[in-house]
Amino acid sequence: QKEVEQDPGPLSVPEGAIVSLNCTYSNSAFQYFMWYRQYSRKGPELLMYTYSSGNKEDGRFTAQVDKSSKYISLFIRDSQPSDSATYLCAPSDSNTGKLIFGQGTTLQVKP
Amino acid sequence: DAGITQSPRHKVTETGTPVTLRCHQTENHRYMYWYRQDPGHGLRLIHYSYGVKDTDKGEVSDGYSVSRSKTEDFLLTLESATSSQTSVYFCAISESGTGAFGYEQYFGPGTRLTVT
Numbered sequence: 001q002k003e004v005e006q007d008p009g010p011l012s013v014p015e016g017a018i019v020s021l022n023c024t025y026s027n028s029a030f031q032y033f034m035w036y037r038q039y040s041r042k043g044p045e046l047l048m049y050t051y052s053s054g055n056k057e058d059g060r061f062t063a064q065v066d067k068s069s070k071y072i073s074l075f076i077r078d079s080q081p082s083d084s085a086t087y088l089c090a091p092s093d094s095n096t097g098k099l100i101f102g103q104g105t106t107l108q109v110k111p
Numbered sequence: 112d113a114g115i116t117q118s119p120r121h122k123v124t125e126t127g128t129p130v131t132l133r134c135h136q137t138e139n140h141r142y143m144y145w146y147r148q149d150p151g152h153g154l155r156l157i158h159y160s161y162g163v164k165d166t167d168k169g170e171v172s173d174g175y176s177v178s179r180s181k182t183e184d185f186l187l188t189l190e191s192a193t194s195s196q197t198s199v200y201f202c203a204i205s206e207s208g209t210g211a212f213g214y215e216q217y218f219g220p221g222t223r224l225t226v227t
Contacts, residue, residue, distance in 0.1 A: 008151070032214050043115075043201050043218030044154070088153060090214070097209040098169070099216070101146075103153035 003027050006089055006102030015111050019076040023089035023102045026070065030091035033065045034099065035074050038086045047074075047087070079109045114138045115219035117202050123225045130189040132222050134202030136182075142205045143185040144169075144216065145177060147198040154201065160185055161208055192226045199223050 006023045013019055032051055036044035050056045053067045064073040072089050086104040093100055114137035124130050134143060145157040146169075156169030158177040166177050174196060176188045189196055203216040 004153075006153075034214050041221075043203075043220050045218065046215050049214065090154075092209075092214045097213065098156060099214055101154040103151055 001026060002103075003100050004089060004091060004102040006105055008103055008105060010106040010108055012108045012110060013079055015079060015081060015109055017079050017109070019079050019083070019107060019109075021074040021076070021087050021089075021105050021107070023072040023091075024070055025072065025091055025100075027091070027093060027100070028067075028070075029094045030100075031094040032092040033063065033072050034090040034092070035061075035063055036088040036090055036101075038088060038104065040085075044088055076107075079107075081109050081111050084108045115202060115204060115217060117200075117219040117222050119222060120220065121223045123227060124192050125227055126193060127191050130192050130224065130226075132187040132200055132202075132224070134185045134187070134219060136185075136202075136204050138204060138217070139182060140204040140206050140217075141182075142208050142213065143179065144203040144205075145175070145185065145187045146201045146203060147171065147196075148201060148221075149198050157187065157200075189224075192224075194226050197224060197226045 034049040035047040037047045038044040050063045056063045060077045062075040086106045088104040089102040090099040118133045144159040146154040155171045160166045160179040200222045202219040205216045207213045
């Protein structure tokens with residue numbers, strides 16, 4: 001079993017929809033929860049992160065972590081075609097100090 | 112791509128040949144990383160460096176070696192390339208190794224390597 005599981009999609013939604021992207025994990029030592037966005041044929045870029053449990057909002061994006069159920073979520077409100085990308089969750093392992101990447105969910109927002 | 116370049120950007124090579132990929136940064140960040148990205152696996156850490164001449168293994172280091180003789184350059188070498196090393200390779204940098212500054216990694220544009 002992988003430490004971080006992420007549905008690869010693809011997920012296709014109409015413009016303006018609310019998008020929910022999710023990951024589950026198994027390691028209780030995960031501490032920081034990063035979300036990276038990767039456009040086609042580009043390197044990933046950090047979108048936002050949370051530390052431990054709770055919510056964090058940044059514009060149209062909200063990151064949520066529930067450590068009790070080991071569930072990570074990223075919500076995108078009013079989705080735009082420019083949001084079409086692959087989204088990678090990447091929790092950090094406090095024992096090794098390393099990021100563990102999910103395989104990514106590919107999102108397509110149709111105009 | 113935050114002052115990170117990778118070379119070459121594309122390479123096709125034959126099984127058994129040595130290959131070296133280069134990562135160059137202009138940000139003066141201490142930490143540098145090499146990842147590979149494959150369908151179904153996401154990004155996996157190959158090796159990383161925490162300073163000049165200071166390197167350590169990652170999750171999938173077999174068949175790879177690295178060197179860092181200058182702060183700005185981090186080289187990844189496949190001593191004898193195999194078809195299983197066909198992948199997209201990304202270099203990343205960060206200011207520190209842990210905490211928010213460590214996990215905020217900046218990625219290069221990637222190198223597409225095909226081993227035939």
